[in-house]
Amino acid sequence: MINRTLAAFIKKELLQALRDPRMKFILFVAPIVQMTLFGVALSNEVKNIRLAARFDAKDMVMRQVYDRAIQGGWFVPARAAGAGTDDPFELIRSNRADAVLVPPPGGFTRALGRGGAPLQLLIDATDVNQAQAVEAYLRAIIQDVLKDDAGLAPPAPTIRLDVRVLFNPSLNTSLFMVPGVMTMLMVLTTLVLTQIAIVREKELGTFEMLISAPVSKAEVIFGKTLPYVIIGMANLPLLLLVAVFVFHVPIRGSLAALVLATLVFVCTTVAMGTLISTFCANQQQASMGGFLFIFPAIMFSGIIFPIENMPASLHWLSFIDPLAHYLTLLRNIMLKGGDARTLAWHIGVLAVLAIASGVASFRRFHTTLS
Amino acid sequence: MSAPAVETRDLVVRYGDFTAVDHISFSVAPGEVFGFLGANGAGKTTTIRVLCGLLRPSAGFVRVAGRGYEDGERAIKAKVGYMSQRFTLYNDLTVAENLDFIAGLRKLDPGYYARRRRELLELISFQKGLDARVQDLSGGTKQQVSLAAALLHDPEIVFLDEPTAGVTPAGRERFWRLIRLVAGQGKTVFVTTHYMDEAEQCGRIGLMRDGRLVALDSPAGLKKSVFPEPVFEFDPLRSLSSSELSAYAAHEAFAFFESYGPRFHAAAAGPEAWARWAPELEKVFRIRPIAPSLEDVFVRVVEGRP
Numbered sequence: 001m002i003n004r005t006l007a008a009f010i011k012k013e014l015l016q017a018l019r020d021p022r023m024k025f026i027l028f029v030a031p032i033v034q035m036t037l038f039g040v041a042l043s044n045e046v047k048n049i050r051l052a053a054r055f056d057a058k059d060m061v062m063r064q065v066y067d068r069a070i071q072g073g074w075f076v077p078a079r080a081a082g083a084g085t086d087d088p089f090e091l092i093r094s095n096r097a098d099a100v101l102v103p104p105p106g107g108f109t110r111a112l113g114r115g116g117a118p119l120q121l122l123i124d125a126t127d128v129n130q131a132q133a134v135e136a137y138l139r140a141i142i143q144d145v146l147k148d149d150a151g152l153a154p155p156a157p158t159i160r161l162d163v164r165v166l167f168n169p170s171l172n173t174s175l176f177m178v179p180g181v182m183t184m185l186m187v188l189t190t191l192v193l194t195q196i197a198i199v200r201e202k203e204l205g206t207f208e209m210l211i212s213a214p215v216s217k218a219e220v221i222f223g224k225t226l227p228y229v230i231i232g233m234a235n236l237p238l239l240l241l242v243a244v245f246v247f248h249v250p251i252r253g254s255l256a257a258l259v260l261a262t263l264v265f266v267c268t269t270v271a272m273g274t275l276i277s278t279f280c281a282n283q284q285q286a287s288m289g290g291f292l293f294i295f296p297a298i299m300f301s302g303i304i305f306p307i308e309n310m311p312a313s314l315h316w317l318s319f320i321d322p323l324a325h326y327l328t329l330l331r332n333i334m335l336k337g338g339d340a341r342t343l344a345w346h347i348g349v350l351a352v353l354a355i356a357s358g359v360a361s362f363r364r365f366h367t368t369l370s
Numbered sequence: 371m372s373a374p375a376v377e378t379r380d381l382v383v384r385y386g387d388f389t390a391v392d393h394i395s396f397s398v399a400p401g402e403v404f405g406f407l408g409a410n411g412a413g414k415t416t417t418i419r420v421l422c423g424l425l426r427p428s429a430g431f432v433r434v435a436g437r438g439y440e441d442g443e444r445a446i447k448a449k450v451g452y453m454s455q456r457f458t459l460y461n462d463l464t465v466a467e468n469l470d471f472i473a474g475l476r477k478l479d480p481g482y483y484a485r486r487r488r489e490l491l492e493l494i495s496f497q498k499g500l501d502a503r504v505q506d507l508s509g510g511t512k513q514q515v516s517l518a519a520a521l522l523h524d525p526e527i528v529f530l531d532e533p534t535a536g537v538t539p540a541g542r543e544r545f546w547r548l549i550r551l552v553a554g555q556g557k558t559v560f561v562t563t564h565y566m567d568e569a570e571q572c573g574r575i576g577l578m579r580d581g582r583l584v585a586l587d588s589p590a591g592l593k594k595s596v597f598p599e600p601v602f603e604f605d606p607l608r609s610l611s612s613s614e615l616s617a618y619a620a621h622e623a624f625a626f627f628e629s630y631g632p633r634f635h636a637a638a639a640g641p642e643a644w645a646r647w648a649p650e651l652e653k654v655f656r657i658r659p660i661a662p663s664l665e666d667v668f669v670r671v672v673e674g675r676p
């Protein structure tokens with residue numbers, strides 16, 4: 001399988017990629033730094049919500065709701081209200097608070113005593129995710145206050161769900177985000193590097209020299225891509241070390257399955273990078289093409305927004321998104337221990353995507369000029 | 371007579387509506403140094419690409435080292451060496467790494483490659499270390515190493531597309547000494563250039579214009595066939611206004627009138643017209659008969675009025 005031409009190619013590509021100190025940094029240092037940074041910073045847990053509440057000192061229940069909210073850790077008091085901030089709407093409009101609790105006239109405590117208690121909550125919903133979280137938090141807090149402190153029955157005795165959180169019992173977001181960050185870094189390195197490697201030769205003119213030798217299409221394509229599969233795979237242990245030792249993400253499934261899934265994924269992204277670069281004449285076009293692919297690929301992968309939230313008519317986009325499959329594979333193997341059928345299915349789909357883009361690049365690739 | 375090294379008949383290359391190479395036919399003998407001249411975009415590079423197996427012609431007959439496109443382009447590629455006008459070496463790799471890679475591309479036997487590399491580095495009298503990065507070499511040395519790379523597989527024919535562009539005069543001279551050495555070893559050298567002193571060193575020259583081969587002969591033959599009439603150098607005795615100049619350029623006494631530095635080269639239109647106008651012209655110019663240069667040929671055939 002590995003003939004002299006291919007061996008020469010792999011050696012030359014690795015020499016070029018590893019000689020440049022900037023390239024070495026991009027390949028091996030940047031992923032670790034990014035992984036650490038993103039893992040810490042990217043979280044969809046809503047924290048530090050600035051809460052304002054205007055109430056009378058004698059309004060005991062209202063005070064308890066407010067105090068419990070602040071003590072709970074999710075909320076912080078909105079900065080001391082200055083002049084002209086009597087209007088709760090104005091507090092949110094001027095971005096001094098994210099949420100404002102407004103008790104009914106005469107106070108919440110008294111209103112509760114009367115039986116009806118319309119407590120108004122104003123939420124800044126410019127960030128929808130945060131707004132939903134705020135509503136849920138405050139609803140829970142108010143119910144707890146009514147039950148525990150005020151000794152009142154909750155307003156609507158509804159069915160209580162006894163929730164058992166599986167696989168991530170502490171709802172630790174890094175467990176959830178780290179596989180996503182790994183997926184993004186893997187695709188960045190492999191896809192972009194493959195593109196650059198191919199397009200740079202076209203741009204410099206060395207590609208013409210290359211194909212002036214009696215090489216076959218397969219030799220050129222595999223010669224230009226295999227090195228980047230190798231480099232991509234070399235990134236896996238680095239990222240796993242950060243995942244395990246910095247973020248304490250477990251690897252409950254088999255390491256072999258993880259390596260296999262990554263290998264198939266890297267082959268897919270490298271094949272797609274090759275396909276994109278067959279459409280690009282220079283590096284500007286290549287980076288534009290890379291963005292055109294990577295941006296939607298991240299959006300439809302479920303890394304940031306759950307696929308379930310997307311309209312069903314667009315689910316096929318996630319189906320052809322290699323990132324979505326690799327993300328599922330990583331989460332499944334690392335957090336759930338890896339279920340054979342799930343793994344087989346997603347690895348299978350990735351393999352099909354790899355072969356499809358491989359065949360397409362093969363058809364578009366020529367060892368003659370046109 | 372042995373089979374030609376390169377032969378084309380009615381070779382045509384079209385890019386969409388544009389005809390880059392328009393029915394050109396010629397042949398090059400083995401061991402010949404064949405020059406290709408023409409303005410940029412005249413179709414020289416396109417023709418070379420076809421002859422190197424890099425570009426399938428739209429129509430016509432092509433035979434290079436006994437192979438044609440019907441044998442597959444790889445059959446042609448195996449027989450020829452090609453040095454394109456752009457980078458043929460990787461700047462970020464060393465000389466040895468570049469040559470190793472090309473040897474690998476062409477699947478050269480390691481023993482043969484080691485021998486051949488030594489031989490070629492000797493030929494180009496390469497002084498720098500093999501582990502010098504290509505980016506640290508001078509323009510002239512870079513081109514010499516590129517030539518060695520193109521000759522690594524011992525091709526019968528080597529195509530050099532503007533090999534001396536951007537090289538110092540001394541470097542150009544060294545490169546042409548190499549070309550003569552290579553031709554002396556029996557290889558056919560097919561070269562394009564914009565330098566007339568280089569063209570002068572070719573056995574035969576093909577002149578291309580707008581995709582057509584408009585002239586093909588030895589440098590001496592071209593001068594004779596392009597300028598059948600006597601050629602003179604005109605040295606103006608006083609400064610001439612531009613309107614006077616354009617009047618002379620269109621003058622019925624001349625078949626050709628072009629500026630040549632502060633002087634002019636001109637060819638007489640015919641004996642009668644010349645006899646009629648010569649006394650008049652001698653009042654304005656000091657006139658002396660000269661042999662036409664290759665540059666005159668180029669200006670008349672490639673850049674002149676069609």
